[in-house]
Amino acid sequence: MLKLLKNLISYRELILALAWKNIAVRYKQAYMGLAWAVMKPLMLMLIFTLVKSFIGIDSGDIPYPVLVFAALMPWIFFQESASEGVGSVVANTALIKKIYFPREIFPLVAMATKLLELGISFIILAGLMVWYGMIPSASILWIPVIIAYTMLAALTISLFGAAVNVYYRDMATALPVVLSLLMYASPVIYPLTLVKQKLLVEQAAGDWSDKLYTLYMLNPLAGIIDAFQGALFRAESPDVNTLLPGMIAILILLPFSYLYFKRAEAYFADVI
Amino acid sequence: MSMIEVKNLTKEYQLGALTNIKDNALNLLKRMLGKPIEDRERFKALDSVSFNIEKGEVVGIIGSNGAGKSTLLKHLARITTPTSGSVCVNGTVAPLIEVGAGFVPDLTGRENIYLNGSIMGLSRKEIDKKIDDIIEFSELEEFIDTPIKRYSSGMSVRLGFAVATSINADILIVDEVLAVGDVAFQRKCIGRMENLINEQGRTVLIVGHNIRQLERICSRMILLNHGQIELDGSPGEVSKLFLDETTLAQSGDIQKIRGEIKSSIDTNDIEVLGVELISEKRNDGTPVCPLFSDLHLKVTLNAPNPIHNIEINIGLHNPEMVFMTKSSTSLLNRPIDLVSGNNIIDMVIDQVSLCPGTYGIGMGIYDWARRPLWTGNRLVWLVVEATSELAPKLPQGTLAYMPAHWSISDGNNKISYTKQSTSIT
Numbered sequence: 001m002l003k004l005l006k007n008l009i010s011y012r013e014l015i016l017a018l019a020w021k022n023i024a025v026r027y028k029q030a031y032m033g034l035a036w037a038v039m040k041p042l043m044l045m046l047i048f049t050l051v052k053s054f055i056g057i058d059s060g061d062i063p064y065p066v067l068v069f070a071a072l073m074p075w076i077f078f079q080e081s082a083s084e085g086v087g088s089v090v091a092n093t094a095l096i097k098k099i100y101f102p103r104e105i106f107p108l109v110a111m112a113t114k115l116l117e118l119g120i121s122f123i124i125l126a127g128l129m130v131w132y133g134m135i136p137s138a139s140i141l142w143i144p145v146i147i148a149y150t151m152l153a154a155l156t157i158s159l160f161g162a163a164v165n166v167y168y169r170d171m172a173t174a175l176p177v178v179l180s181l182l183m184y185a186s187p188v189i190y191p192l193t194l195v196k197q198k199l200l201v202e203q204a205a206g207d208w209s210d211k212l213y214t215l216y217m218l219n220p221l222a223g224i225i226d227a228f229q230g231a232l233f234r235a236e237s238p239d240v241n242t243l244l245p246g247m248i249a250i251l252i253l254l255p256f257s258y259l260y261f262k263r264a265e266a267y268f269a270d271v272i
Numbered sequence: 273m274s275m276i277e278v279k280n281l282t283k284e285y286q287l288g289a290l291t292n293i294k295d296n297a298l299n300l301l302k303r304m305l306g307k308p309i310e311d312r313e314r315f316k317a318l319d320s321v322s323f324n325i326e327k328g329e330v331v332g333i334i335g336s337n338g339a340g341k342s343t344l345l346k347h348l349a350r351i352t353t354p355t356s357g358s359v360c361v362n363g364t365v366a367p368l369i370e371v372g373a374g375f376v377p378d379l380t381g382r383e384n385i386y387l388n389g390s391i392m393g394l395s396r397k398e399i400d401k402k403i404d405d406i407i408e409f410s411e412l413e414e415f416i417d418t419p420i421k422r423y424s425s426g427m428s429v430r431l432g433f434a435v436a437t438s439i440n441a442d443i444l445i446v447d448e449v450l451a452v453g454d455v456a457f458q459r460k461c462i463g464r465m466e467n468l469i470n471e472q473g474r475t476v477l478i479v480g481h482n483i484r485q486l487e488r489i490c491s492r493m494i495l496l497n498h499g500q501i502e503l504d505g506s507p508g509e510v511s512k513l514f515l516d517e518t519t520l521a522q523s524g525d526i527q528k529i530r531g532e533i534k535s536s537i538d539t540n541d542i543e544v545l546g547v548e549l550i551s552e553k554r555n556d557g558t559p560v561c562p563l564f565s566d567l568h569l570k571v572t573l574n575a576p577n578p579i580h581n582i583e584i585n586i587g588l589h590n591p592e593m594v595f596m597t598k599s600s601t602s603l604l605n606r607p608i609d610l611v612s613g614n615n616i617i618d619m620v621i622d623q624v625s626l627c628p629g630t631y632g633i634g635m636g637i638y639d640w641a642r643r644p645l646w647t648g649n650r651l652v653w654l655v656v657e658a659t660s661e662l663a664p665k666l667p668q669g670t671l672a673y674m675p676a677h678w679s680i681s682d683g684n685n686k687i688s689y690t691k692q693s694t695s696i697t
Contacts, residue, residue, distance in 0.1 A: 017390035
């Protein structure tokens with residue numbers, strides 16, 4: 001894992017160059033350019049707000065559109081980093097067969113690209129917060145930490161997935177489907193307080209409620225989205241208890257995912 | 273310490289279709305239960321190859337298709353890993369395996385230089401320093417801010433070569449890139465390679481099919497055959513062995529269809545009954561002609577009807593189909609007529625002074641208006657051989673030895689006079 005960090009530093013120029021390439025290629029001949037990057041969260045926000053007006057989701061004293069946009073930002077960053085990361089090795093077959101550099105660069109590049117799009121979303125978020133007259137507190141300093149943690153969560157999936165995808169292309173096709181289901185198991189449309197309310201307070205699932213809650217929180221995104229919203233709107237530092245199950249999951253899975261990737265890496269050029 | 277140390281390098285590939293999940297899962301299950309699994313057929317692309325390369329050496333790697341050349345380079349460039357054995361590279365490597373790998377069609381030439389440079393391990397600052405030189409070398413000043421997708425194929429290859437050769441790596445690995453662009457640019461490329469080699473003392477590995485070009489650049493050559501090193505030595509030796517092998521394989525094919533001489537153009541006005549060399553024969557029947565001795569050729573033609581005023585050209589070509597010499601009846605200044613029935617043509621080439629090696633005979637017969645009636649190459653193969661006494665004295669790196677006269681003096685008195693002897697036997 002230390003090597004991953006070392007490579008990250010010594011190949012930072014290459015990562016930046018490749019990420020810049022991805023962005024340049026995607027938006028170069030597009031009239032709207034980078035505006036497309038924020039289309040997805042904006043559209044989903046509008047749809048969810050519309051849905052909310054039918055079914056009624058309690059968002060507390062935070063306006064629902066802002067809350068859902070703040071949930072969509074880390075979610076979309078995670079989802080797209082993971083799914084692009086998984087496809088990234090196969091997408092760069094030409095380079096893999098011709099030149100060597102550590103292959104984990106490809107998932108990292110996919111993530112760096114998404115990081116820029118996340119940055120642009122922050123502009124929209126700031127606009128929304130001004131519109132609703134919300135003033136952020138000093139706890140927004142936690143945001144970079146939360147994003148870094150989201151990156152680890154995305155890498156856990158993309159490293160393992162990218163290596164598997166070299167052997168079985170099913171991976172890149174299946175992952176977006178699985179991830180879009182996972183969105184409903186994450187507090188995106190509804191806030192985490194609602195889940196806590198149902199399972200911990202009301203014990204809606206009877207004896208299973210507490211176990212179900214832990215299972216729900218094993219999804220690192222549950223903790224991430226809640227912490228993200230908390231740091232932005234509720235002047236809260238991240239709550240360790242909420243984050244813990246997800247962190248343990250990542251701590252166990254990420255080294256495994258990385259080692260699997262490095263072991264498979266040697267045969268990428270032969271198999272791809 | 274050697275720059276490159278390769279020890280018992282073996283690389284196997286599995287033959288057959290891609291595996292599916294079901295088979296893999298079954299195999300895993302069988303392995304866990306300790307049952308034997310069906311092994312797919314394996315193909316050894318490289319078979320215990322060992323060699324060392326020292327700093328400053330320029331090594332050419334040759335061999336026929338599928339001999340393992342590119343696989344070997346891939347190991348040196350760390351693109352793939354050995355099945356067994358080891359590859360140790362002490363220094364940075366710049367792989368020029370197919371120039372322009374990683375060019376992005378949507379980006380401009382300039383953007384691609386930056387991108388490709390960083391893929392090859394250059395920092396932005398280094399590229400800033402080199403970019404003018406790269407643009408100038410590629411001769412693309414006008415087009416450098418145009419997307420690569422609008423480039424002609426030659427243009428992007430030129431750009432790729434310019435970027436690739438501007439990298440300060442200790443070891444350059446080159447795969448068939450010298451054959452880029454038009455003749456003028458090729459010459460420029462070779463010049464640049466020679467500059468990298470001679471002045472900057474880089475260690476270079478080149479794979480290629482243009483044997484003569486490699487012979488010129490390399491200080492050492494390795495001949496691969498079915499994944500094994502067949503010969504590792506001086507460029508002259510190695511390329512000669514390789515060319516001989518390929519022609520013998522070809523002439524083997526010809527012997528199979530003996531009696532039927534292959535023509536490339538045949539108007540049926542003339543039937544070629546035989547092309548024969550009056551010379552010694554090797555054990556396998558290949559005709560041999562000692563260097564600087566005369567070559568006697570006998571051609572039998574059958575013409576159904578008499579043909580007047582024809583021209584016959586006969587020449588010797590090397591295995592790469594370059595004619596080394598041609599001789600024509602039009603130089604005789606008198607018309608040649610064929611009678612109906614058999615015609616026998618005897619022809620002697622004086623003092624065959626071609627470099628030792630294998631040559632083929634080609635013949636063309638033309639009518640009075642120089643329209644071809646019959647042409648064909650590779651009619652017979654012969655081997656030009658130098659005697660063991662002469663061979664070590666022959667200079668290397670040439671295609672032919674034209675007889676020459678020498679006189680060495682101090683300007684006033686003739687001190688010595690020698691004539692290149694052509695009668696050593």
